[in-house]
Amino acid sequence: MTRNNEIRQLLEHYAADRLSPDELIRLRRLLASDREAVAAVLDEELAAAQHPDLTDDDLQLLAQMQAKLHAAIAQSPDAPQKPEGEAKTIPLRTLLLRSRLLRFTAYAAALIIPLLLAATLYFGYDAASLGRQTLRIATRQGERTTLTLPDGSTVSLNPVSQVSYQASDFSRRSRSISYEGDGAFDIAKQSGAPFVIRSKQVEVRVLGTKFIFSARPEAATAKVYLEEGRVEVTALSSGRTVTMKPHDMVEVDCASGRITLSEGISHSALAALKKGELVFRDEPLADVVKQLEINYDYSFRLDGSLAQSRFTGILPTDNILETIRILEVTFGISSDISEREIMLYKHR
Amino acid sequence: LLQREEQILIAEFKKGSVHAFDSLYQMYAHRLYAFCKTYTKQSDDAKDIVQEAFLHLWQVRESIRAEASLQSLLFTMVRNRALNYLAARVNSPVFEDYVDYANELAVDADGDRRMEYSEFMHKVDDEVEQLPASQRNIFRLSRIECLSNKEIAERLSLSEQTVKNQLTKALKQLRERLGRADRLLPLFIISFLL
Numbered sequence: 382m383t384r385n386n387e388i389r390q391l392l393e394h395y396a397a398d399r400l401s402p403d404e405l406i407r408l409r410r411l412l413a414s415d416r417e418a419v420a421a422v423l424d425e426e427l428a429a430a431q432h433p434d435l436t437d438d439d440l441q442l443l444a445q446m447q448a449k450l451h452a453a454i455a456q457s458p459d460a461p462q463k464p465e466g467e468a469k470t471i472p473l474r475t476l477l478l479r480s481r482l483l484r485f486t487a488y489a490a491a492l493i494i495p496l497l498l499a500a501t502l503y504f505g506y507d508a509a510s511l512g513r514q515t516l517r518i519a520t521r522q523g524e525r526t527t528l529t530l531p532d533g534s535t536v537s538l539n540p541v542s543q544v545s546y547q548a549s550d551f552s553r554r555s556r557s558i559s560y561e562g563d564g565a566f567d568i569a570k571q572s573g574a575p576f577v578i579r580s581k582q583v584e585v586r587v588l589g590t591k592f593i594f595s596a597r598p599e600a601a602t603a604k605v606y607l608e609e610g611r612v613e614v615t616a617l618s619s620g621r622t623v624t625m626k627p628h629d630m631v632e633v634d635c636a637s638g639r640i641t642l643s644e645g646i647s648h649s650a651l652a653a654l655k656k657g658e659l660v661f662r663d664e665p666l667a668d669v670v671k672q673l674e675i676n677y678d679y680s681f682r683l684d685g686s687l688a689q690s691r692f693t694g695i696l697p698t699d700n701i702l703e704t705i706r707i708l709e710v711t712f713g714i715s716s717d718i719s720e721r722e723i724m725l726y727k728h729r
Numbered sequence: 730l731l732q733r734e735e736q737i738l739i740a741e742f743k744k745g746s747v748h749a750f751d752s753l754y755q756m757y758a759h760r761l762y763a764f765c766k767t768y769t770k771q772s773d774d775a776k777d778i779v780q781e782a783f784l785h786l787w788q789v790r791e792s793i794r795a796e797a798s799l800q801s802l803l804f805t806m807v808r809n810r811a812l813n814y815l816a817a818r819v820n821s822p823v824f825e826d827y828v829d830y831a832n833e834l835a836v837d838a839d840g841d842r843r844m845e846y847s848e849f850m851h852k853v854d855d856e857v858e859q860l861p862a863s864q865r866n867i868f869r870l871s872r873i874e875c876l877s878n879k880e881i882a883e884r885l886s887l888s889e890q891t892v893k894n895q896l897t898k899a900l901k902q903l904r905e906r907l908g909r910a911d912r913l914l915p916l917f918i919i920s921f922l923l
Contacts, residue, residue, distance in 0.1 A: 395768075396767045396768065398770075398844070398845045400828050401832055402825075402828055402829055402832055405824075405828045408819055409819055409820060412815070412816045412819060412820070416816070419812060419815075420812055423811065424804070424808055426764065427760070427761070427764050427804055427807070427808060428804075430760055430764055431760065432760075433759055433762075433764075434763075435759060435762070435763060438772065439762065439763075439766070439772065442772055442776050443758055443759060443762055443776075446758070446776055446779065446780050447751075447754055447758070449780065450754070450780060450783055450784060450787075451747070453784055454747065454750060454784070454787050455747075678744060679740075701737060702734060702737055716733075718736050718737060718740070719736070719740075720739070720740045721740070
């Protein structure tokens, strides 16, 4: 019997609770003298067992374990930011702190009431200056957020985008924000108060409506896709203005201020845009990968002539693998992926 | 393609993606757990090993080399832990007791049915519960924690002789109880004591 077969048999007997006293001695001896060989046999075992039979109890235990691990990794100090929409877990420490805080509440109340009075006076005095403070909400690479503005309008910001406004920008007669980046807007109807969104080159004026506005400072053009309602788009450099109908798309050339209007944007394209997906219509691959870099934490390299190729289609923003597959199939190209960089190249 | 997915998984995992962590868990946890359970024979211990390995992988994620496979890292960690567990188990005196006991039983019952290790431990636990507290304590330190009589004496501030006497008494009682239960007179437990 070879060494490995002997080990295999001993382990088998161990697992089946069938070791004889003699076998126990041999197993002990092997573990002491040739642990490497035992390890190798265990490795084979592990590689072979693909689909284990597990009881319901085991499965339950595994589910509990996953939950526990989640809690543990969320608490580690360098825990990643939770993607939006995921349930928030409250760390145990916070809970303990809260219950402890509760005990102090009675004593604290006596102190807090005078403090509140003072604060009311202070903020009442300060209210005027608060209205002039600029609020800025910005997303980083790979990050998205949805915010609600003082009038109830919502903005869903894609990565590397920002909105800023002052409380005084919202009144009964006018509403306005400054904006940069990519996002979907759902503007609440408010008669007599148009909503104005200003980017560096483009101003969009709306009543109540839903649309997507892309105004990235590094892009050559800004785009507005209208889903519902009516908006007016002004190129600030040329002063030209167009009024959009639903399913129109307007492209503003930032340098010249020229405006191009396309009609009949499909429902699927709009739906994709609203989900934060990337929609391209005949755009150079170089610009496409620029968008991908913003949405995914990878940098892209294009092999020579590829940069000139043009792409029409929808790319997801939450699945890098799928994205690369689509590009590969579309252009008949290959890719190399390293830790931070993706290289696209023609077949050799 | 499989390799590419692994590459992305590694990259995302290193960046601290909970999604990547979940994918990895979905792919391997069941297998690893089943593997460990074969050798620990206890769900909880198997769970602890797998959980610890996943947690450790997460903690060292930033130092994982790009070319290293997450699977092989994870498997190696689990295998090492399982192997240590196995060695500790196999080398423990209680396990030897068990093997002897189960074999004696098997001979008498025509080898039809073997007593499982967990069953044996259960039985021993039940009987140990019946021992006087001081004997119970000494028995556990000796058989479960594998301390020598001298170490036990030091830990409990007793003389070595006292430890020895108490252990003999405990083992004698266990032997009688277990023996009576099975109408056997196993000599095993005491065999390697003296």
